Amino acid sequence: MTDARLATEAPPWASIIPPHELALYAHAGFGNSSAPPKRPALLVVDVQYRSVGRVRAPIEESIKQYPTSCGEFGWRAIPHIARLIQAFRAKGLPVIYPHVAPKKAHDGQRFAEKVPAIMGIPLDGYEFVEECAPQEGDILLPKHHASAFFGTPLASYLTTLRVDGLVMAGTTTSGCIRASVIDGSSFGYPIMVPYDAVFDRSQTSHAVNLFDMNSKYADVMKTDDVLALI
Structure with missing residues (x-):
C-alpha cells in the first residue's frame, strides 16, 4: 500500500522480497490501492481452536494437540481479529464466519492426500475461539474447501446484504485467506486484508502471500488502518 491515508x-x-523485485513490481504498476468500500462485510475465516490450539503455545507444542494449529502466530492475531469483529458489529456491518466443517471420509480428498492429519482432528478442535466467537446475527458458513466461496452460498449472502467490499481476517494466509481473496476479487469485490489479523504456520509463506495479494488482488494494511477506513 502506498496510500497517504495509511501508516x-x-x-x-x-x-x-528483494529490493530489486519490489522495485520491479512498483515500476510495472502493481499494488495500486482501491477505493474503500462503503458497506464491507468482515469474513472471519477458520478462527477455530484447530487453527491456534487451546492455549497460547509455540507452534512446535501446539501441533501436538492439533496438527493444523499455527500456535503462537495465531494467538498474536486473535486480539486484532476481535477488534475488527467488535467494530463491524458496532457499525451494523455484516460479520460472516466461513469455517472448517468437521471432516468426513469423502471431504477434501485431494487435500487429505497431501495432509492426512486433517482427517483426525478431534471434534472440539472445530469450536470457535472464544475471543472471536460468533454471536446472534452473525452468519455461519461451513465450508469443505479452501475458498469461502467454493460450494457455499457466500456470494448470495453478499448480494442480499448489499455488500460492496470485503475485509478478510483469519487463517491461513497462504491457504484459505488467499483462496477466498482471489475468488472475491474475481467476483469484483474490493478487498482489504489486515496483515496483523491473518496468520499462517510459516512466516515466510505468510509474508510472500501478503505481498502477492497486495500486488494483485487486495489492499494489505494494518488492522488500525482498516478500522480508520471503514
Whole structure:
C-alpha cells in the first residue's frame, strides 16, 4: 500500500522480497490501492481452536494437540481479529464466519492426500475461539474447501446484504485467506486484508502471500488502518 491515508510501517514482506523485485513490481504498476468500500462485510475465516490450539503455545507444542494449529502466530492475531469483529458489529456491518466443517471420509480428498492429519482432528478442535466467537446475527458458513466461496452460498449472502467490499481476517494466509481473496476479487469485490489479523504456520509463506495479494488482488494494511477506513 502506498496510500497517504495509511501508516508508513514496513509491511511483513519488506525483509523477505528483494529490493530489486519490489522495485520491479512498483515500476510495472502493481499494488495500486482501491477505493474503500462503503458497506464491507468482515469474513472471519477458520478462527477455530484447530487453527491456534487451546492455549497460547509455540507452534512446535501446539501441533501436538492439533496438527493444523499455527500456535503462537495465531494467538498474536486473535486480539486484532476481535477488534475488527467488535467494530463491524458496532457499525451494523455484516460479520460472516466461513469455517472448517468437521471432516468426513469423502471431504477434501485431494487435500487429505497431501495432509492426512486433517482427517483426525478431534471434534472440539472445530469450536470457535472464544475471543472471536460468533454471536446472534452473525452468519455461519461451513465450508469443505479452501475458498469461502467454493460450494457455499457466500456470494448470495453478499448480494442480499448489499455488500460492496470485503475485509478478510483469519487463517491461513497462504491457504484459505488467499483462496477466498482471489475468488472475491474475481467476483469484483474490493478487498482489504489486515496483515496483523491473518496468520499462517510459516512466516515466510505468510509474508510472500501478503505481498502477492497486495500486488494483485487486495489492499494489505494494518488492522488500525482498516478500522480508520471503514
